[in-house]
Amino acid sequence: MQLSKGFDYAVRCMVHLALQPGNGGADLKSISRAQAVPVSYLAKIMRTLVRGGLVTSTLGRGGGYVLRRDPSEITLLQIYGLMEGEINFMNCMQNEKSCSLVPLCPQRPVWGRLQKAVEGVFRETTLQDLVPRPFAGIEKERLHVPVRP
Amino acid sequence: MQLSKGFDYAVRCMVHLALQPGNGGADLKSISRAQAVPVSYLAKIMRTLVRGGLVTSTLGRGGGYVLRRDPSEITLLQIYGLMEGEINFMNCMQNEKSCSLVPLCPQRPVWGRLQKAVEGVFRETTLQDLVPRPFAGIEKERLHVPVRP
């Protein structure tokens, strides 16, 4: 029961974007260097985040990535959903009829409780909560500015 | 973030044992048949449960397995601990120094919260809670009797 590296990377890179001065954005190479994530793998992750609407990308020279919303409006649940899909602890939780052995499986509600618990933590945690203290709260009014210098 | 089949099997087989009439115990083959778990794999799982002290085994003809304690005193956390070890959602949570990037990693407390949440559900759920309704509570006074007929 581990979270994937992909998810970990995604979260850290989103936080990295949230930390850019004036939210100016950052490009693949710089994120890769700062977060120690292999650049080619990071590229794939960023594509997922862009497709999912959490990040905006700019092509060509001087391009890069910017958060699409305020860090306080991006939850871990959204990132998890993009990287991993629905939270489910057992295969039998995916659809109703996959549990074949017992008509009313007694552990089903337990797995459900786990799901809800984790979902709750993910839903309540925003990128803003993950910004290291010294930087918390600054530059918030300068969000959403374009990347280009 | 999935629970392993091994853990699922272990839980179901423990419940199966809790359901035996008069807690007479059951042997590999019958558990395997009833719970649809490959017998050779089940053998390995049962060894873990025996070593862990949750189940007593009897060798030789007429042998098998019996729960060592009352179902209400066996928690999912104990079973999980045997099958999977400590709950940890990220590798960096194993020891203090594995998180190398940032001295005070902001997501650490979040992973910790997940851990606590799941641990809580596991600790509060006993085998007794997983016994299907019609059987709940019966035969409790006849626990701990020997296997042999």
Added chain:
DNA sequence: TGAATATGGAGTCACTAACTCCATATTCAA
């Protein structure tokens, strides 16, 4: 004595997380 049980541990196999590579498209600067 032998059939029926559990034990121990090495071995197999398939799947997938994690990562690479390359060809292509876009943008800007000179």
Added chain:
DNA sequence: TTGAATATGGAGTTAGTGACTCCATATTCA
């Protein structure tokens, strides 16, 4: 106009491991 710097798309690779199998051994009972 060209080329350097960026992102995109997707196929390919690899190492690790979860989910099993297999067999030789020990124990118990009929």
